[in-house]
Amino acid sequence: MTTAALVxxxxxxxxxxRASLSRNRRWALIASYVFLVIFAIFFLIPPYYMxxxxxxxxxxxxxMATNPWIIADGLTLDQFKILLTQTDxxxxxxxxxxxxxxVVAITMVVSVLAAFSLGRMKFWGSSILATGIFLTYLVPDTxxxxxxxxxxxxxxxxxxxxxxxxxxxxxxVPFCTWIMIGYFQSIPKELDEAALIxxxxxxxxxxKIFIPVALPGIIAAMIFAFTVSWAAxxxxxxxxxxxxxxxxxxxxxxxxxxxxVYKWGMLMAGALVAAAPPLVIYAFLMDYYIAGLTAGATxx
Amino acid sequence: xxxxxxxxxxxxQGVGLHPSAGQNLRLFxxxxxxxxxxxxxxxxxxxxxxxxxPAFYSIYLSMLNKTQTHFIGLGNFTFLLSRxxxxxxxxxxxxxxxxxxxxKALVGLITAHLINNLPAKGQRKWRGMLLVPWVIPxxxxxLGWWWLFDPTHSAFNYILESLGFEDVQWLGQxxxxxxxxxxxxxxxxxxxxxxxxLAALKSVPExxxxxxxxDGANAWQKFRHITLPMMRNIIAITVLFSLIVTFANFxxxxxxxxxxxxxxxxxxxxxxFMLGIRSGDLPLGAATSLFMxxxxxxxxxxILRGVxxxxxxxx
Numbered sequence: 001m002t003t004a005a006l007v008x009x010x011x012x013x014x015x016x017x018r019a020s021l022s023r024n025r026r027w028a029l030i031a032s033y034v035f036l037v038i039f040a041i042f043f044l045i046p047p048y049y050m051x052x053x054x055x056x057x058x059x060x061x062x063x064m065a066t067n068p069w070i071i072a073d074g075l076t077l078d079q080f081k082i083l084l085t086q087t088d089x090x091x092x093x094x095x096x097x098x099x100x101x102x103v104v105a106i107t108m109v110v111s112v113l114a115a116f117s118l119g120r121m122k123f124w125g126s127s128i129l130a131t132g133i134f135l136t137y138l139v140p141d142t143x144x145x146x147x148x149x150x151x152x153x154x155x156x157x158x159x160x161x162x163x164x165x166x167x168x169x170x171x172x173v174p175f176c177t178w179i180m181i182g183y184f185q186s187i188p189k190e191l192d193e194a195a196l197i198x199x200x201x202x203x204x205x206x207x208k209i210f211i212p213v214a215l216p217g218i219i220a221a222m223i224f225a226f227t228v229s230w231a232a233x234x235x236x237x238x239x240x241x242x243x244x245x246x247x248x249x250x251x252x253x254x255x256x257x258x259x260x261v262y263k264w265g266m267l268m269a270g271a272l273v274a275a276a277p278p279l280v281i282y283a284f285l286m287d288y289y290i291a292g293l294t295a296g297a298t299x300x
Numbered sequence: 301x302x303x304x305x306x307x308x309x310x311x312x313q314g315v316g317l318h319p320s321a322g323q324n325l326r327l328f329x330x331x332x333x334x335x336x337x338x339x340x341x342x343x344x345x346x347x348x349x350x351x352x353x354p355a356f357y358s359i360y361l362s363m364l365n366k367t368q369t370h371f372i373g374l375g376n377f378t379f380l381l382s383r384x385x386x387x388x389x390x391x392x393x394x395x396x397x398x399x400x401x402x403x404k405a406l407v408g409l410i411t412a413h414l415i416n417n418l419p420a421k422g423q424r425k426w427r428g429m430l431l432v433p434w435v436i437p438x439x440x441x442x443l444g445w446w447w448l449f450d451p452t453h454s455a456f457n458y459i460l461e462s463l464g465f466e467d468v469q470w471l472g473q474x475x476x477x478x479x480x481x482x483x484x485x486x487x488x489x490x491x492x493x494x495x496x497x498l499a500a501l502k503s504v505p506e507x508x509x510x511x512x513x514x515d516g517a518n519a520w521q522k523f524r525h526i527t528l529p530m531m532r533n534i535i536a537i538t539v540l541f542s543l544i545v546t547f548a549n550f551x552x553x554x555x556x557x558x559x560x561x562x563x564x565x566x567x568x569x570x571x572x573f574m575l576g577i578r579s580g581d582l583p584l585g586a587a588t589s590l591f592m593x594x595x596x597x598x599x600x601x602x603i604l605r606g607v608x609x610x611x612x613x614x615x
Contacts, residue, residue, distance in 0.1 A: 028519075032417040036426055039411050043433050043487065046444040049455055053447065061453070068455045114343035121336035129340065131604065136351045138541075138600045140548030142569035143593065146576045146586045147354035147361055170350045177343060202335050231437030233551045234569070238577050249439040253555055264447055271440040282435045286428060294499035 054079050054269040061265045079269040083256075088243045089270055092251035095161045096274075099247060100229040102165045107172040107225040112218065114173075115180030116206050120192070130181060137174035141234045144170065152239050161245050167235050171228045176221040179292050183217030184210055220292020223285055227278055248274040362587035366580075376587035385563050386571070390591065392478065393567040396553075397546040400485040404546075405539055407486060408493020413523075415494070416501045427498065434491035442555040445484045446471070449556070474564035477557050481565050484552050489545075493538055500534040501527070537606045540599045547595055568592050 052071055053061060060066065060073045083089050117123070118130045148167055149158075157163030187210060195205045211218065236250040243255050252270045256263075282289065365372050380386045415426050433441065448455050449470035457467045471477045508526045517525070528535075550569035553559065559566035559574060566574070568591055576585015 028417055029419075032414045036411070036414045036418075036430075039407070039414070040426075040429055043430050043491070046441055046448060046487070047432060047436065049448055050444040064453060068453060068458050110342040110346060113339040117336040117339035121332055121339070123333035123336040123340075126336065126340070129344070133343070133347065134604065134607070135600055136347050138544055138596065138603065139351055139355060140544065140569075140592070140596070142548045142550050142572065143358070143589050143596070144351065144354050146572065146582055146589060147358040148350070149577065149582065150357070150361070151350075151354060167350060169346050173343060173346055174351075202332070202339075227435075231439065233437075233439040233554075234573075237550075237554070238573065249437055253439055253443055264450070264453075267443060268447065271443050275436045275440045278435055278437065279432075282431070283428075286431070287424075290495050290499070294496060 050268045050272055053265055054272050056265055058265055079265040083266050083269045092246050092248045096248040099161050099164045103168040103229040104225045106169055107176050111173050111177035111180055115177050115184055119181040119184035133174050133177050145234050145238045159241055159245055163239050168229050172225040179221055183214040187213050216288055217292055219288045223289045230278055358586045361583050362590055364583045376584050389566045389571045396567055400482050400546050401542050403486045404489040404493050407490040408497055411494045412497035431491045433488050438488055438551040442552050446556045471557055474561050477565050481552050496538045500531045504530045533606055540603045544596050544599050
């Protein structure tokens with residue numbers, strides 16, 4: 001067989017292979033879309049149903065004959081009106097904002113300082129401490145809420161949202177420190193050497209170099225602290241019991257339910273409004289958060 | 301340009317400057333570790349006072365009687381283990397956590413692959429859509445699920461009825477209730493696996509797949525011999541981590557069933573809450589939640605090993 005013939009045969013074979021590959025790819029793509037749509041339906045059923053219920057009138061929610069998945073009587077914002085005017089919902093909202101802002105601020109100051117120190121400066125025992133911080137992140141709140149109940153009671157903050165500002169950092173600080181250590185360690189050493197030669201102190205180094213360079217990590221940590229504080233449920237459930245101190249998660253689930261007749265339309269409206277801030281933040285900053293989160297777990 | 305370099309270099313290399321710079325550096329190093337420790341102090345205080353101390357305090361608390369006046373050793377633990385309800389709680393926690401984590405991992409793996417198959421442009425949109433369950437605070441989405449399962453107005457039963465099936469008492473019948481709380485947990489936790497796997501899939505070098513394709517490997521072989529080995533570590537870390545979180549889960553069961561019917565859906569956290577906070581027996585509640593500790597400890601050791609190994613691999 002001549003070389004020319006060999007080349008020609010190779011070419012036709014390759015062409016056939018490529019054609020079948022692209023056909024396979026197209027089928028794989030169509031199958032992917034079909035299954036993704038099925039999973040998307042599963043994932044989006046609850047939020048969809050919450051929206052539908054919140055936009056119905058009470059009469060339609062209570063009527064059992066009609067299809068619950070659609071709005072038959074027309075949209076109404078009555079449920080939101082009732083929620084905002086006749087319940088303690090706005091108090092819960094205010095309390096949650098106060099607690100969340102305070103916890104995010106505390107978390108960021110504590111964990112950025114600690115991460116800078118553990119990731120960059122090193123002192124006796126610092127690597128053990130870094131491992132220890134990671135381990136404390138793995139201690140769940142449901143293991144700690146009973147002893148913390150005693151501690152919160154002892155400092156006189158039971159049934160006060162200030163108690164939440166005290167205990168929520170246990171949920172946020174370890175992980176935020178952990179991902180910030182990773183970000184700070186990834187900054188080249190030459191940068192701090194240059195800063196030292198220019199006569200910068202540690203604080204200047206942190207504020208002028210590390211914080212600006214590690215900004216994506218700081219944003220990821222802030223989103224994490226925000227999400228966790230906003231969604232926390234165990235601690236307020238155990239430590240708060242009067243409506244004027246309550247936060248959104250527990251308030252929506254417990255206080256809005258009165259008597260035997262559940263006002264499902266209003267409850268769903270409350271759940272949606274309460275879930276809106278995290279949803280909005282994710283819509284805009286999802287990429288930062290995912291990058292920070294996966295980096296924390298993969299780079300470690 | 302040349303001028304600036306000339307005015308610069310004498311200052312740096314000047315003989316007179318050397319000793320004082322060295323002294324400064326030594327002083328700087330000594331001060332440095334003090335400063336470093338001070339910067340860590342707030343963290344040490346928070347973790348020490350609010351995590352480490354309570355953890356040990358919890359062990360002490362679990363050995364007291366209900367009014368916290370007498371030391372009763374392991375009395376609370378033996379009392380718990382002697383009760384059928386608690387044995388069932390252990391069983392249910394194990395079923396709940398293992399089933400939920402398995403299906404979360406499976407759904408996460410499948411969806412991550414599906415998204416990875418798509419053209420790069422569409423991936424972000426789909427990922428965002430499938431992440432929604434994980435973004436809504438769990439307490440609030442559990443409330444939504446509760447409403448979906450509501451016995452008189454159940455939206456699921458409406459569909460079942462219109463398809464000619466019988467109604468299901470989603471939260472009223474014990475085994476359906478167990479199924480329901482697991483389903484909600486899978487729904488909530490699968491997106492976390494999805495993003496972890498998706499990140500891991502992106503880090504598998506494309507050449508490996510190309511090489512396999514030339515060797516004529518089919519999709520399953522590629523998955524079995526390339527994807528799985530490359531992702532083994534990240535899968536292990538994610539599964540162990542999810543195991544901890546799921547074993548310690550509270551929101552779903554507390555909101556949807558509060559442990560009922562007939563205590564069949566209680567997990568450690570909700571049972572500890574019922575005993576410790578609702579009935580006011582803090583020591584017994586502390587003992588209940590301490591049953592989580594061995595499982596968490598073992599998982600934590602393996603996670604730490606995995607994370608360290610992963611760290612070395614990446615450099």
